[in-house]
Amino acid sequence: MPRKTSLEKIGPYSPVRERISRTGQDVGLAETPNPEECIAEFSGVSKSYTTGRVQFQALRNISCRIPKGQTSYIFGPSGSGKTTFLNLLGVIDRADNGSVTILGTRVGDLSDSAAADFRLRHIGYIFQNFNLIPVLNALENVEYILLRRGLSPRDRRERAEKYLHAVGLKDFLQRRPGELSGGQRQRVAIARALAGEPSIIVADEPTANLDSRTTGEIVDLMQRMQDEMKTTFVLCTHDIDLINGSGSLLRIVDGQIDHTERLS
Ligand SMILES: Nc1ncnc2c1ncn2[C@@H]1O[C@H](COP(=O)(O)OP(=O)(O)OP(=O)(O)O)[C@@H](O)[C@H]1O
Numbered sequence: 136m137p138r139k140t141s142l143e144k145i146g147p148y149s150p151v152r153e154r155i156s157r158t159g160q161d162v163g164l165a166e167t168p169n170p171e172e173c174i175a176e177f178s179g180v181s182k183s184y185t186t187g188r189v190q191f192q193a194l195r196n197i198s199c200r201i202p203k204g205q206t207s208y209i210f211g212p213s214g215s216g217k218t219t220f221l222n223l224l225g226v227i228d229r230a231d232n233g234s235v236t237i238l239g240t241r242v243g244d245l246s247d248s249a250a251a252d253f254r255l256r257h258i259g260y261i262f263q264n265f266n267l268i269p270v271l272n273a274l275e276n277v278e279y280i281l282l283r284r285g286l287s288p289r290d291r292r293e294r295a296e297k298y299l300h301a302v303g304l305k306d307f308l309q310r311r312p313g314e315l316s317g318g319q320r321q322r323v324a325i326a327r328a329l330a331g332e333p334s335i336i337v338a339d340e341p342t343a344n345l346d347s348r349t350t351g352e353i354v355d356l357m358q359r360m361q362d363e364m365k366t367t368f369v370l371c372t373h374d375i376d377l378i379n380g381s382g383s384l385l386r387i388v389d390g391q392i393d394h395t396e397r398l399s
Pocket residue numbers: 184185186191192193211212213214215216217218219220373
């Protein structure tokens with residue numbers, strides 16, 4: 136029987152088959168990019184949550200690598216463990232077992248204050264509900280992260296303007312989040328994530344609160360920013376339409392990675 140191509144193995148997600156061109160090569164966990172081409176590695180990672188007396192295993196013995204300078208899509212149905220995965224990669228939470236290594240640092244071994252410092256220096260975040268500070272305007276929202284990183288007022292202003300211009304908000308710098316559309320708010324959040332010039336940007340369902348036209352614009356923007364700046368983006372979604380362009384796909388089902396794919 137002929138060997139199934141990797142996209143055929145994706146099975147019920149037929150839009151992927153239709154929409155994504157590919158190398159046809161199933162990467163396979165053992166063959167995922169060489170360690171030197173990777174920015175992060177999960178090794179035997181498990182994570183469970185306890186509610187009352189019930190324990191739920193959200194991630195089971197996950198091993199994978201995240202390639203540097205590309206977009207990786209963490210794709211899977213609701214409840215499959217995508218956010219849990221992203222929280223470990225974003226150093227927001229710690230694994231129960233196994234290790235998460237980012238830029239050569241086993242982040243689970245860091246103290247709370249060292250983890251906070253690591254997040255500030257290396258990770259940018261984009262959330263589905265934008266998480267902007269309502270009393271600050273667009274410029275100040277972006278400057279705030281740079282203030283925390285110790286940039287001078289002049290450097291903060293220059294850098295915040297540069298990234299807000301890059302995401303198409305040149306004329307909206309003085310607007311507060313409440314005076315911006317959903318798409319514009321997410322553009323501010325993307326500018327904020329980029330402005331810190333982090334090693335990795337993690338984006339958890341970044342278009343979940345946007346209409347389909349705005350979703351397309353935001354997806355294109357993130358792709359363009361990734362192409363131009365060669366930042367590593369890791370984006371989790373249950374929406375196949377977000378998977379656009381090149382990079383890697385990791386599908387999570389029931390807390391396990393059941394498929395990896397190099398996209399082109
Ligand atoms: N803090 C928590 N306490 C208890 N259970 C949790 C907690 N966080 C997540 N879970 C459970 O762990 C599982 C994985 O959740 P997770 O949010 O990682 O999935 P997801 O793939 O991101 O889902 P969605 O696409 O719906 O956001 C789910 O069954 C969820 O109910």
